[in-house]
Amino acid sequence: MRSIQRIWFILTLLAAPTLGSAAENVSGFRLNNGMQVVVIEDHRAPIAVQMVWYFAGAADEQPGKSGIAHYVEHLMFKGTEKFGPGAFSNAIKLIGGSDNAFTTHDYTAYVQRVAVQHLETVMEMEADRMRGLVLSSEDIETERQVVLEERIERTDSNPSAVFGEQRSAAQYLNHPYGIPVIGWRHEIERLDRDDIFDFYSQHYVPNNALLLVAGDVNPDAVLEMAERHYGVIEPSTRIPERPRPKEPPQLSERRLTYADPRVSTPYVVRTYLVPERDSGDQETAAALSLLAEIIGGAGINSVLSQKLEVKDELAVHTAAYYGGTSLDDTRFTLVVVPKEGVALGEAEAALDEALAEFVETGVDSDHLDRVKTQVRASWIYAQDDVQSLAYDYGSSLVTGLTLEDIAEWPEVLQEVTEEAIIKAANGLLDRRKSVTGWLMREEGSS
Amino acid sequence: MIRNIGIVAAVALSTGGAVAAVDIKEVETPLGISAWLVEDHSIPFTALEIRFGVGSASEPEDKLGAAYLMTGLLAEGAAEFDAAEFQKQLESIAASFEFDARKESISVSAKFLTENRDEAVELLRKAIEEPRFDSEPFNRVQSQVLTILRNREKDPDTISGDAFISTAFGDHPYATPVEGTKNTVASLIPKDMMDIHKQMLVRNGIVVGAAGDITSDELAVLLDRLLGGLPAKGLEPIASAELVMNGGTTVVDFPSPQSVVRFGHAGPLRNDPDFLTAYILNEIVGGGDFRTRLNVEVRQKRGLTYGIGSYLSAFKTAGLVIGGMASANERVAEAVKVVKAEWERVATDGVTADELRDAKAYLTGAYPLRFDSNESIAKILAGMQFEGLPASYVKQRNDLVNAVTLEEINELAGSLYKPEELHFVVVGQPEGLEREQ
Numbered sequence: 001m002r003s004i005q006r007i008w009f010i011l012t013l014l015a016a017p018t019l020g021s022a023a024e025n026v027s028g029f030r031l032n033n034g035m036q037v038v039v040i041e042d043h044r045a046p047i048a049v050q051m052v053w054y055f056a057g058a059a060d061e062q063p064g065k066s067g068i069a070h071y072v073e074h075l076m077f078k079g080t081e082k083f084g085p086g087a088f089s090n091a092i093k094l095i096g097g098s099d100n101a102f103t104t105h106d107y108t109a110y111v112q113r114v115a116v117q118h119l120e121t122v123m124e125m126e127a128d129r130m131r132g133l134v135l136s137s138e139d140i141e142t143e144r145q146v147v148l149e150e151r152i153e154r155t156d157s158n159p160s161a162v163f164g165e166q167r168s169a170a171q172y173l174n175h176p177y178g179i180p181v182i183g184w185r186h187e188i189e190r191l192d193r194d195d196i197f198d199f200y201s202q203h204y205v206p207n208n209a210l211l212l213v214a215g216d217v218n219p220d221a222v223l224e225m226a227e228r229h230y231g232v233i234e235p236s237t238r239i240p241e242r243p244r245p246k247e248p249p250q251l252s253e254r255r256l257t258y259a260d261p262r263v264s265t266p267y268v269v270r271t272y273l274v275p276e277r278d279s280g281d282q283e284t285a286a287a288l289s290l291l292a293e294i295i296g297g298a299g300i301n302s303v304l305s306q307k308l309e310v311k312d313e314l315a316v317h318t319a320a321y322y323g324g325t326s327l328d329d330t331r332f333t334l335v336v337v338p339k340e341g342v343a344l345g346e347a348e349a350a351l352d353e354a355l356a357e358f359v360e361t362g363v364d365s366d367h368l369d370r371v372k373t374q375v376r377a378s379w380i381y382a383q384d385d386v387q388s389l390a391y392d393y394g395s396s397l398v399t400g401l402t403l404e405d406i407a408e409w410p411e412v413l414q415e416v417t418e419e420a421i422i423k424a425a426n427g428l429l430d431r432r433k434s435v436t437g438w439l440m441r442e443e444g445s446s
Numbered sequence: 447m448i449r450n451i452g453i454v455a456a457v458a459l460s461t462g463g464a465v466a467a468v469d470i471k472e473v474e475t476p477l478g479i480s481a482w483l484v485e486d487h488s489i490p491f492t493a494l495e496i497r498f499g500v501g502s503a504s505e506p507e508d509k510l511g512a513a514y515l516m517t518g519l520l521a522e523g524a525a526e527f528d529a530a531e532f533q534k535q536l537e538s539i540a541a542s543f544e545f546d547a548r549k550e551s552i553s554v555s556a557k558f559l560t561e562n563r564d565e566a567v568e569l570l571r572k573a574i575e576e577p578r579f580d581s582e583p584f585n586r587v588q589s590q591v592l593t594i595l596r597n598r599e600k601d602p603d604t605i606s607g608d609a610f611i612s613t614a615f616g617d618h619p620y621a622t623p624v625e626g627t628k629n630t631v632a633s634l635i636p637k638d639m640m641d642i643h644k645q646m647l648v649r650n651g652i653v654v655g656a657a658g659d660i661t662s663d664e665l666a667v668l669l670d671r672l673l674g675g676l677p678a679k680g681l682e683p684i685a686s687a688e689l690v691m692n693g694g695t696t697v698v699d700f701p702s703p704q705s706v707v708r709f710g711h712a713g714p715l716r717n718d719p720d721f722l723t724a725y726i727l728n729e730i731v732g733g734g735d736f737r738t739r740l741n742v743e744v745r746q747k748r749g750l751t752y753g754i755g756s757y758l759s760a761f762k763t764a765g766l767v768i769g770g771m772a773s774a775n776e777r778v779a780e781a782v783k784v785v786k787a788e789w790e791r792v793a794t795d796g797v798t799a800d801e802l803r804d805a806k807a808y809l810t811g812a813y814p815l816r817f818d819s820n821e822s823i824a825k826i827l828a829g830m831q832f833e834g835l836p837a838s839y840v841k842q843r844n845d846l847v848n849a850v851t852l853e854e855i856n857e858l859a860g861s862l863y864k865p866e867e868l869h870f871v872v873v874g875q876p877e878g879l880e881r882e883q
Contacts, residue, residue, distance in 0.1 A: 044488055046467060077736070086746075089736040096803060096811015098737075106827075115811060145749030152704045153752050153772045157602065261701055264600040265593050265783060290700045299533045300522075300583075316586075316593045339589055340596075370537040377540030377559060383489045384819045 011327050015082050020270025027219040028403050031227060038393060038403070039222045040214035042386040048119040048215035048385050051111045052126050053398045056203035058183075059105040059176040059327070060242055067183015068191055068199045070103040071147055073198060076110065077101075080132035080343045085139070088125050095121065099232045107176050107398040108203075111385060116216045120225055127229035130204050140193060140242045142254035148189075159260035164195030167210050169433045170254045171271055174245045175328060183378070210397055214390035232372070245330055247273065253431040261442040266338070267317075268348045271331040273433040277324040278395075285324035286412045287420040288332055293371045294421060295358060296334065301367065306334070309352040314342050327399045332428070341441040344438045359425050363418040375413050467816045470827065470837040473870040475666040475746040475790040477674045481654035482827040482837055483665050486820065490560040492658040493820040495828035496673075498552040499651020502620040504625075504681045505642065511626015512634055512642040515591055517545040517552060519639060522583035524572035529583040532573070541566040543573060547624050550762055551832065552646055557821065560659045567668050574647060575675045583786040588634065595628050602706040603772075606873040609698055610708035610768065613869060616690040620761055648680035649673060655827025656821040687764040693866050695782075695880065698873040705778040705874030706770075709785060711867040713767040716833050723850050723858050724758060724767075730797050731788065731806045731863075732756030732769050734812075737804075739792070743784050744771065767862070779878040782870055796856030810844040 025041035036386045049105045079085040079425045097114035099122075111124040168339050172178030182188075211230060213222045250273055277285040295303040296319045300310055304318035317337040323330060338347035382389055397408050455666055473481045502513045521536065523529040523545055536543065541558040554574065558566030598604040615621035616704075625631070652673065656665050689712050714724045732740040732755050744754045756769035775782040817823050817840075830839060871881060 042525050044486060045814075047815055047818050086737065090804075093737050094807045094811070096808050096813070096815060098734075098812070098815075109519070113815065115815060142747070142749040148773060149704070149749070149772070150752040152774055157706075157772075168644060239639060241572055261598050264596045299537065300532050300586075301530055301537065307529075310582065313586075316590050337593070340592070366534075370534065374540045379561060380491055381542075381557060384491070384493075384821055398624060426734050 001282060005022075010352065016332075026403065028225075029219075029223050031206065031231045033231060033233060035233075036210040036231050036397070036425065037223060037226050038212045038242045038397065039217060039219040040212070040386060040390055040393060041219065042214060042383070042389075043216050046216050047386075048116040048213060048217055049108055049111065049113045049390055049395045050119060050122050050126060051210065051212040051214075051390055051394050052130070053107050053109045053210040053394045054203055055107060055208045055242075055398050056199075056221065057104050057108055058108045058179065058181040058202065059244060060240070061121075061176070061179075061199070064187060065195055065199075066179045067147070067181075067188040067193060068195050069108055070182050071143070071188065071191055072196055072200050073101050073103045073108050073234060073408040074143050074147055074299045075135055076129055076133060076141065076225065077287070078133070078135055079141070080129050081124055081130050081134050088129065091125065094114065103179055103181055107395070107396060109398075111387075118215065119213065119222075123225055123229045128235065130196040130206065130230070131233060133200060133204075135196065136191070137193070138310075140196065144188065144191070147182070148185070151185060151188065152282060155180070156185075159258070159262045160439065162260070163437060166256060166258060167269065167271065167435050167437045170256055171331060173246050173247060173250065176245070177326075177328065177330075202238065202240055203237075206230055207235040208239045210394065211391050212394045212397075213384045221424070242327075248331060249437065250433040254435045255437075256435070257438045257440055259440040259442045263439055263441045266344055266438065266440050268336045268338070268344050268351065268436065268438055269346075269352070270334045270431075270434055270436045272428060273329050274322070274332045274427070276326045276328065276330045276399070277401060277405070277409075279401050282324075282405060282409060282412045282422065283416075284424070285322075286409070286416045288322045289324060290368070290371060290375075290426045291421050292320040292332065293374075294323040294363060294367060295355075297371070301370075303358050304351070304354055307357070308336060308347070308350055312350055314338055314347055316350075325395050325399050325401075334428070341395065344440070348436065348438075353427065355428050359422055359429060363421050365418065368418060368421070372414055375410070379410055448611045459572065467814065468823060468840060470840060471662050472837055473662045473666050473669075476669045477670045478651065479649065479669050480655065480675055481656060481665060481669055482831060483655075483660070483662055484657040484700050484770065484817075484823050484827065485657050485661060486759055489555055490659050491820070492560070492563065492656060492660045493824040494554075494556045494558075495655040495824040496554040496556075497653045497828050497832050498647055499550075499653075499832075500646050500681050500683075501548045501550045502622070502624045503549040503684050504646070505619070506628075508630060509638055509642065510630040511591065511624075511880050512630075513552060514545040514625050514637045514640050515588060515631065515644060516577075516579075516642050516646075516825070517547045517635060518587045518591065519579055519583055520545045520573045520577050522587060523578040523580050525576040527572070528578070528580060532569075535569055537567070539565050541569065543570055543792075549620060549624060549635075555821075555825070563660075563668075567672055571672050577643060579636040579643075580797055582634060584636045588631065591625060591631050592616065592628060595625055595631060598623070602700050602702055602704075602873045605698060605700065606706045606708045606770070606871050609696065609873065610710070610869075612689040612873045613696060613871060615687055615764070616765060618686060618687040620681050620687050620705065620764065625767075644677065645680040647733070648677045650679045653828050655829075655831070657768035657827070659811075659825035676688040680739040687761065688762060688765075691867075691869050693864075693868055695870045695872060697876060697879065698871065699875060700873045702775075702874050704772050704774050705770070705872050706772045706777065706868060707782065707872050708768060708770050709782075709868060709870045710756070710768040711869060712865055713758050713862070714760065715753070715765045718765070720858055721758075722846055723855055724862055726751075726802070726805050726809065726847065726850055727765065727792070727797065727855055727859055727862060728756055728758055729799045729809060731792055731793070733805075739788050740769065740771075743788055744781055748780070748784065750784065754781075754785075775875050776877045778872065778876045779880075780875065782872070782879060785870075786868065788863060789863055789865045791867050792859050793865055794860075796859040797852075799852050802850075802852055802855055806847055806850075809847050811883075813844055813847075837857065847876075
């Protein structure tokens with residue numbers, strides 16, 4: 001999640017971490033009950049990170065039940081029959097560890113980071129709450145209030161986030177990616193105990209989960225431990241199909257404006273529906289990744305920055321993003337924050353001009369070389385942070401990619417040609433699959 | 447609860463034993479720059495963290511924001527390279543340089559590959575020693591900062607943080623945001639950048655932390671090349687700050703469904719002998735995990751917030767205990783009431799032996815987990831030197847935590863937590879909140 005409400009000095013000239021990374025010392029297993037296990041070794045510090053990823057997220061919710069995946073994530077901290085309310089977090093605290101969880105459209109993941117000798121403790125507890133969740137009515141109601149506060153804090157209080165929610169809804173005509181992960185307020189208010197346990201019992205099963213352990217561990221020992229704690233859990237035969245309605249052809253450009261008195265810096269943002277990384281077929285995604293770096297990466301040498309910020313002096317900030325790790329079609333995003341006094345229409349026209357010019361002129365081959373050098377270096381730097389490496393692996397593996405795809409990705413990126421990038425850029429000239437939004441100050445406000 | 451015994455017993459056996467597994471080498475260069483290094487050759491790059499000893503609080507009154515803007519321009523052209531060429535050079539060697547201004551320091555965080563370390567260091571030297579401050583990048587980055595300042599005016603979280611700090615410090619330079627003000631930033635010119643650069647990026651007061659694929663000899667040579675050309679001395683230290691805040695509630699009207707709250711009062715300085723004891727106390731009341739008193743009472747039991755926490759904010763000449771939360775306008779009055787009650791409770795009754803035991807277990811268990819990557823180790827090493835701690839502290843720190851007694855902590859609780867001095871800044875449209883000031 002990147003915030004475009006603020007602009008930052010961008011002095012880090014590294015390729016975006018979304019470009020992925022490849023590590024040695026990665027092993028993959030599968031338990032007899034179908035649970036996947038991946039181990040990433042990093043022996044520099046006596047630390048272990050455990051992540052359990054469920055192949056279920058907000059895009060797997062039933063119509064009208066938005067927010068249930070995220071609500072269940074919150075409730076997973078409430079306790080089980082074996083470990084009463086608060087026992088999980090308390091035990092983590094007593095060993096000096098940290099824990100967290102996150103929900104996206106495609107997955108829900110639970111993370112603990114502990115000294116390596118405590119790995120089994122957190123494994124025992126994580127395995128226990130896969131099937132053993134116990135909730136009182138009070139837990140359910142109190143946590144609903146917390147979730148509603150979260151929604152107010154992260155979305156309703158932030159005009160950029162409100163605008164983002166509306167733009168997503170406009171982008172997806174049929175696919176649930178158009179519904180916010182946290183849920184619509186009126187639906188969160190009505191989620192009940194049955195909704196919670198339906199979602200939990202259907203999706204939280206070993207054959208719908210991936211265990212990822214990273215750090216100072218031995219893969220065989222992890223596997224043995226995993227057998228002991230997760231391997232004994234019965235697999236389910238009734239994991240729901242992931243319905244995932246597909247998008248129809250998008251034939252009409254969508255445009256929207258959102259005005260809010262809390263907006264201080266108006267901006268233009270355009271998103272296009274584009275393919276994600278597919279197993280065995282990552283070339284298109286690789287071209288889109290490098291396209292984003294070339295036209296809107298960090299620093300002032302990107303195509304948009306050079307034209308809109310340096311030459312024409314129209315913008316204070318420009319950017320392009322592409323995150324290819326998702327189960328279904330995703331978005332390519334362009335942002336222009338005009339200078340004070342420059343109209344949004346003028347900024348958007350300059351953006352379109354810059355795109356057309358880029359397609360016309362082609363890729364500067366020195367520029368592409370520099371981007372590829374940075375991508376190569378980013379795999380070296382990525383080894384320094386095993387938790388974020390584990391995040392990259394996990395999010396790829398639960399969105400349809402394999403360890404092989406992840407291993408091949410660096411090479412696929414290096415092989416992207418100038419032609420492939422221009423072909424991808426050409427797609428940005430066709431606005432039928434796009435949503436263009438203007439975030440504006442409310443009339444009459446300062 | 448009997449079910450928990452298994453885990454608690456296992457925990458009891460293992461806490462206290464862990465010590466951060468890093469070996470810090472103290473390096474002194476021929477030119478007299480000192481640095482700490484943790485060598486680790488498993489990944490072919492080095493992380494370097496440099497802190498200069500003055501920051502935005504030392505700016506002249508009419509140049510507020512100069513240090514922030516100056517650091518934003520260091521990678522925008524230096525020596526023979528204009529901005530575009532400088533960044534191309536940096537991109538070609540895939541190094542990363544980040545510059546940041548704070549109130550009492552300026553930091554440089556660099557990462558570079560072993561394969562082109564010399565080129566990276568030479569490029570970093572140019573940025574630190576010979577920045578150009580050309581008019582093109584100056585105008586561009588200045589308008590970015592002005593945009594940031596405008597955004598800050600409409601961000602409730604920033605508004606509450608700024609209002610709290612300015613209520614606390616009044617006219618003292620600590621009260622001003624690092625980014626400056628719209629007026630002062632708009633009036634800055636490239637010459638101001640030259641001036642502030644010359645005064646702030648100096649050798650006196652510099653601290654260095656390094657970690658990764660480099661030896662102490664290599665680091666010593668590198669540092670003299672990198673920093674040897676800087677002036678020896680710059681600005682004098684700033685005047686000591688005095689807290690001017692009293693207990694009460696300040697409401698800042700802001701159109702939002704939720705109120706953002708900051709609260710707190712005076713706290714210890716970093717060199718206060720009781721600092722570590724205060725740190726443990728804060729951990730129990732509102733520190734870094736789900737089980738703190740504030741989190742249990744405000745979030746878990748009552749669902750009044752998505753997040754609440756507190757920390758000790760120690761400037762060189764003043765300290766604060768600061769807490770923060772956000773709560774719906776119609777519920778924030780209750781949340782504030784609960785915080786006040788918790789303040790009363792800890793001030794009057796202190797903490798229990800169990801809470802102290804658990805906090806010690808958490809803090810001593812968590813400490814070694816901080817030393818997990820070259821990047822974080824380099825930052826910790828620089829931060830420790832900046833705070834005046836010895837390298838041996840890494841090995842002693844958990845013993846110091848374990849040595850704090852219940853009597854000591856509860857004696858401090860009565861003087862650290864002062865309910866009558868607790869000041870709340872509430873940004874939003876709170877309902878039913880008494881405005882006491």
